[in-house]
Amino acid sequence: MDNNWIVLLQQQTYLAEIMETNQKTARFGLVLSRQDAEIILEERNHALQQQRRVEFGLGITPKIIYEFMDSDFIDQNNYTNTIIQLTEIFYLYKNEMQDEISDDELLHFMKEQFETRCFGDLEYLEGTCLNIFSQAVRAGYRGYQSSQGYGEYGRFDEVQRWDYELYQEALKELL
Amino acid sequence: MNYKMEELLPIVGTLADKYTSFESTSITYEKAQELMEAVLYCIHELEVAEYEAVFLSESDALLLSEKITAKQAYEVGFSCVEKKVKTTLNLYNQILPELKNYENICLRDSFIKVLPEFFKWYDITFAPQNTIITLDYPVLKDISCYTGVDRIYEFLLCISWEQEFLKLFPEDYIIYSLSKSNPLYEEMIENICEAVLMSVTAHLLADKTYLERNFTEKDFCSINNLFSSTSHQNITCEIKHKIEQFFSQYYKHGNKLFEYFSGSINGVLLRIKNALKNQILSDIF
Numbered sequence: 001m002d003n004n005w006i007v008l009l010q011q012q013t014y015l016a017e018i019m020e021t022n023q024k025t026a027r028f029g030l031v032l033s034r035q036d037a038e039i040i041l042e043e044r045n046h047a048l049q050q051q052r053r054v055e056f057g058l059g060i061t062p063k064i065i066y067e068f069m070d071s072d073f074i075d076q077n078n079y080t081n082t083i084i085q086l087t088e089i090f091y092l093y094k095n096e097m098q099d100e101i102s103d104d105e106l107l108h109f110m111k112e113q114f115e116t117r118c119f120g121d122l123e124y125l126e127g128t129c130l131n132i133f134s135q136a137v138r139a140g141y142r143g144y145q146s147s148q149g150y151g152e153y154g155r156f157d158e159v160q161r162w163d164y165e166l167y168q169e170a171l172k173e174l175l
Numbered sequence: 176m177n178y179k180m181e182e183l184l185p186i187v188g189t190l191a192d193k194y195t196s197f198e199s200t201s202i203t204y205e206k207a208q209e210l211m212e213a214v215l216y217c218i219h220e221l222e223v224a225e226y227e228a229v230f231l232s233e234s235d236a237l238l239l240s241e242k243i244t245a246k247q248a249y250e251v252g253f254s255c256v257e258k259k260v261k262t263t264l265n266l267y268n269q270i271l272p273e274l275k276n277y278e279n280i281c282l283r284d285s286f287i288k289v290l291p292e293f294f295k296w297y298d299i300t301f302a303p304q305n306t307i308i309t310l311d312y313p314v315l316k317d318i319s320c321y322t323g324v325d326r327i328y329e330f331l332l333c334i335s336w337e338q339e340f341l342k343l344f345p346e347d348y349i350i351y352s353l354s355k356s357n358p359l360y361e362e363m364i365e366n367i368c369e370a371v372l373m374s375v376t377a378h379l380l381a382d383k384t385y386l387e388r389n390f391t392e393k394d395f396c397s398i399n400n401l402f403s404s405t406s407h408q409n410i411t412c413e414i415k416h417k418i419e420q421f422f423s424q425y426y427k428h429g430n431k432l433f434e435y436f437s438g439s440i441n442g443v444l445l446r447i448k449n450a451l452k453n454q455i456l457s458d459i460f
Binding site: 004005006048052053054055056057058059060063091094095099102103104 | 180183184187188191192195198199200201202203204205206207208211
C-alpha cells in the first residue's frame, strides 16, 4: 500500500485547538495570532514528514505550548519560533530514543534542561543534553520512567557545573 | 467492502492510541503502516468469513445483511480472526497426538518446535497480518499468498491431509519409499508425501496391488511399454482418474485429498518418465 493515506492524515489541522491555548498562555504574555498558528501547523507537518512520523488526534503542539508557557526564556518575540523549533526537536528525539520514552517524559526532560542547563539555548538542548540522554536511552536506560523525566540529566552530564564551593574557590582566586 | 481512507483512519488512530497506551501522540510511518495493515486484514477476514459462511455469529450475519460502517466491519472481522486462531489451535492439537514425521527432521521441527511459537507470539490486535514464523516444511499447496493465522491454518490443513494420506501405508513402507527417493530423507527439506505418491503412481502404472511392494523387471517393462505407446497427456489423464478413484475408495476426505495431491501428479509422472529414460527406475522403486 502506498503512503497516500499518511499524507492525508498529515493534512489534518487543528487550528482551533492551537488558538485555544491562548486562553491559558495569555497570562504569561504569550499569544498566537491565527497566522502564527498556521505557521506552527505548517512547520509541524514539515517536521513530521522529515522525521517520518504520523500524528493522530490533537498532536503534540498544545502539549508543548502548555509545558513551556511559563518558561523564563520565552517571550512574545520568540514564542512562535521557539514552539516550531521545540516541535522539530521533539520529533527528532522521539525517533532517536526509538519511541521508548513517552511524550510527557520527554517534554519534562526538555523543559527542565531548557530552563536549568541550556538557559533558553535550543542548540545546546538539541545537540548536547538530548543527544547525551538519547544515547543512554538507546543503551537501555529506563530510569526516567519512575522520575517522569525530571532530574535525569545530572547522571549523564559531562560538564562540571558551578556549585557553591567551586564558586567560592574561583572568587577567592580572583580576589 | 470498499471503504474510503477517511473511514479507516479513525480506526488506525484508535489502534495507535492503544499501542502507545495513550502515552504518545505520534508513531513512525512503519508502525502506522503496520496498524493500517492490521485493520485491513481484519476487514478482509470478515469478507472471507462472509463468503465461506464461517466464524460469524447470528447477530454478525444479521448485521452484514445491511451496509455496515468500517468500524463495525473491523470489529466483526477482529472477532473472526479470534475465532480462526481458536480453530487453528484446535486443529493443531487434533493433529499433534497422532503426528508421524517418518524420521524427517524438517517436518518434526516445523510442527513441534516452530508452530507453538506462533501461538505464543501471535498478536491479533496490532499485527494479525504477521505470520511471525517461517514454515520450512514444504507443503504441496502454494500458501505464500496467505499471511498471519490464515497461512498457519492452511499449512495445518495441508498437514492433516498428508497425515491422512500416509496413515494408510505401513510406516516401514513409507520410510523405504523415502530412502529410495532420497538417501538423506531424514535431513531433506522436501515434502515426504511425494515419494509415496510416486510409489502409488508406479503401482497404478504397472497395474500392481499395493500389497506387492517390490517391483520386478516385468513391472518396469510394462511401465516402459505404457510410456512408449501412450501420449504423456493421456497417461496423466488416466493416472489422475485412477488416483481419484483410489482416494475416494480408501479415504474419508477423498475429494479434498485428491484436490490437494492432483497438482503433484504431473511432476511425479515426469520424474518416473525421466527415470525410465535414464534407466534408473530400479533405483527409485
